Amino acid sequence: MAAATAGVRTIIRDARLFDSEHARFVPGTTVVVEGERIAEVTQEKREAPGATVIDAGGRSLLPGLIDAHVHVVAASHDLVGLAMQPASLVGAEASRIMREMLHRGFTTVRDAAGADAGLQEAQQRGLYEGPRLFVAGFPISQTGGHADMRPRGVRGRGSREFFCACAGIGLVGAIADGVGEVRRAVREQVRTGANQIKIMAGGGISSPSDPLEGTQFSLEELRAAVEEAEAANLYAMAHAYSPRAVTRAVEAGVRSIEHGNLIDEATARVMKRHGAYLVPTLSTYAALADEGGRLGWSASMLDKLGQVKGRGLDAVRFARAEGVPVVFGTDLLGHMHARQNGEFRIRSEVQPPLEILQGATWTAAQLMRQEAHIGRVARGAFADLLLVDGDPERDLGMLAEPGRGVRWLMQGGRTVIDRLA
Numbered sequence: 001m002a003a004a005t006a007g008v009r010t011i012i013r014d015a016r017l018f019d020s021e022h023a024r025f026v027p028g029t030t031v032v033v034e035g036e037r038i039a040e041v042t043q044e045k046r047e048a049p050g051a052t053v054i055d056a057g058g059r060s061l062l063p064g065l066i067d068a069h070v071h072v073v074a075a076s077h078d079l080v081g082l083a084m085q086p087a088s089l090v091g092a093e094a095s096r097i098m099r100e101m102l103h104r105g106f107t108t109v110r111d112a113a114g115a116d117a118g119l120q121e122a123q124q125r126g127l128y129e130g131p132r133l134f135v136a137g138f139p140i141s142q143t144g145g146h147a148d149m150r151p152r153g154v155r156g157r158g159s160r161e162f163f164c165a166c167a168g169i170g171l172v173g174a175i176a177d178g179v180g181e182v183r184r185a186v187r188e189q190v191r192t193g194a195n196q197i198k199i200m201a202g203g204g205i206s207s208p209s210d211p212l213e214g215t216q217f218s219l220e221e222l223r224a225a226v227e228e229a230e231a232a233n234l235y236a237m238a239h240a241y242s243p244r245a246v247t248r249a250v251e252a253g254v255r256s257i258e259h260g261n262l263i264d265e266a267t268a269r270v271m272k273r274h275g276a277y278l279v280p281t282l283s284t285y286a287a288l289a290d291e292g293g294r295l296g297w298s299a300s301m302l303d304k305l306g307q308v309k310g311r312g313l314d315a316v317r318f319a320r321a322e323g324v325p326v327v328f329g330t331d332l333l334g335h336m337h338a339r340q341n342g343e344f345r346i347r348s349e350v351q352p353p354l355e356i357l358q359g360a361t362w363t364a365a366q367l368m369r370q371e372a373h374i375g376r377v378a379r380g381a382f383a384d385l386l387l388v389d390g391d392p393e394r395d396l397g398m399l400a401e402p403g404r405g406v407r408w409l410m411q412g413g414r415t416v417i418d419r420l421a
Contacts, residue, residue, distance in 0.1 A: 008413060009034050009051040012385065015061035017041070018392065020362035020376045023354040025060065025393060033383040036412040040379060054408065054420070060392050062357070063377050064107025064384025064411060065399070066364035067340065069258055069279050069329030071171060072097050072133065073114040077295050077334040079206065080149055083172045094119055097337055098130025104341050104402045107384035107411045108132045108374050110196065110364075112237065112258060112331065113139035113147070114171045117193030132382075132412075134368060136198040136237070137189040138174035140182065140225060145216045146204035146239055147173025173200065179224045182217070186228035196368075197229040199254065201238040202245030205288075205304045206297075212304045213242040213262065222252035235369070237279075241308060243267040250276040256367055258329070261285075261308040263315045268322035277367045278319045281331035283343040285309040291336070316350045326351070327367050328360035344396040353396045383413040387420070 010033040017029035032040040032048070040046070075093035076082045082090065094115065101109060109131040120135050122128040141147035149172045176185040186197050201217060203210040210216065217225070222238075229236045230253070237256045238249040246257050247270050256277040257263075263271075263278075271278065289309055292302050319326050328347075330340050347356045365375025373382055387408040390398040398405020409417035 009039075009048050010054060010383075010410070010413070010415075011046055011048055011051050012054045012056055012061060012387075013045070014058055015056035015387070016058055017377055018060060018062045018357065018361075020063050020358055023358045023362075027058070029061065031061065031377060031385070033385075033410070033413050036383060036414075038377060038379055038381050038383050041377060054387075056387055059387045059389060059407065061377065062386040062388060062392070063361045063375055064382075064386060064409075065105045065360045066108045066110070066328065066368075066375055067101070067106050067131075067330055067360070068110040068256075068327045068364045068367060069112045069281050069331045070101070070109045070340075071114045071331070071333065072101070072109065072111055072119065072130070074171060074333040074337075077336070079171050079333075083149065091119060091122070095122070095128040095130065098123065098128055098133075100337065101340065102130050102411065102416060103409075105386050105399060105406050105409060106131050106340070107382075107409075108134070108364075108370075110134045110136075110329075110368055112136055112239075112329075113198045120193070129416075132374075134195040134370075135193065136196050137192055137194040138185075139171070139198040139200055139239070140176055140185050140189070141173030141200040142216050142221075143175055143177050144210060145173065145175075146200040146202070146210055147171070148175055148210075149173070176221075179220050182221045182224045183228050186225050187232075190228070190232040190234065194234065196234055197225060197236045199225050199236050199238045199249070201249040201254070202240040202242055203304075204239060204241075205301055205308065212307055213244070215242070215245045215248055219248060219252060222249060222254070226253035246271065250274040256327070259308070259312075259331070260319075261311040261315050263318055265318050265322070268318040268324055271319070271324045272322045277325045277327050277363075278315070279327045279329040279367075280312055280316055280347075281329045281343075282312045282316075282346045283339050284331040284333070284336070285312060286342070286346060287332060287336040287339050313346075313350045316347070320351070320355075325363050325367070326355075326359050327364045328356070341400050341402055345400040348396065353392055353394065356396060357392055357399075383410055385410040 203212040235255040238254040365371040
């Protein structure tokens, strides 16, 4: 993408800039873009012969949005069937999902298992239009854990071997039991290009064999996974719902808790003490509550869904009260990806607009250790920019309905959407 924008200069004038680090707006701002990066942010007017000039007309200028929990290869809710598809088909379906995410305003996403370095490179080369990807590869799961997708009664080797694992693309787990196997599984994800390590630290909704409130992996195994991630200058993210599973994960050194619906005040305090982030994914529960029965989910899966759906907003309340950073994430599958921006509206029940917006920009970038490059409009950062109608300080309806609210979108210095005319 960089080569396509090399030497190109764009000037955005009269913008009401969202300072994502401090969650405030700065009117009358000029932003100068050179190539794929931001060259200057100033309150002064700038002239540049030959530059493309964008008159923001006082509209709000935001950093490109970040969704910190997606599965771009999840073209279907049927994860077992998906795991049996050829990798080439999965990649083609992922390209469509990625393009649609970008056109909703998400210029960066953190894939929470499934995508690989090949999809990442395809996006970087411009072969696929989509958000820049940060990939986890295979999730690390114990036998019978959340990412062990073998049906009950099936015997044999782990999920990857059973399902063929899409030749390197897939959502089924890298099954590891014991400290040595966990270390090897993490090292394999590092070898194949992971940017973060995904650990299944507790039960899940869509898996067939594990109790929702159970814990997974021993403390020694969890610490080994974190240690191996940190040895490679990466970090670990953990799927966990229950207070016990969350507490064990963050005490082992996990950086972010994915979902976390069942946490209480005490758990939130533990998360704060250990510097952990919370990545709720509220839109996926709303979507599955509407469609799970029609999609053929079992009674036990729907029961587990019922246990967590009503608790997600409470978890956000507990985290905010204790000062735990809350990051934007969605975790949608199949046709439900279209509900991605509905997360903004759901969170508005418990978070003020600027806090939600900060969680989808600056705080997400901090979690990913990428705040020098994404999540803010500042010199040296990628030129990932959105111009939107409306007032994000009062309401994020323009992001909940991006087809109407997003007027102009740039990613890495390349204009993706221009509805200003």
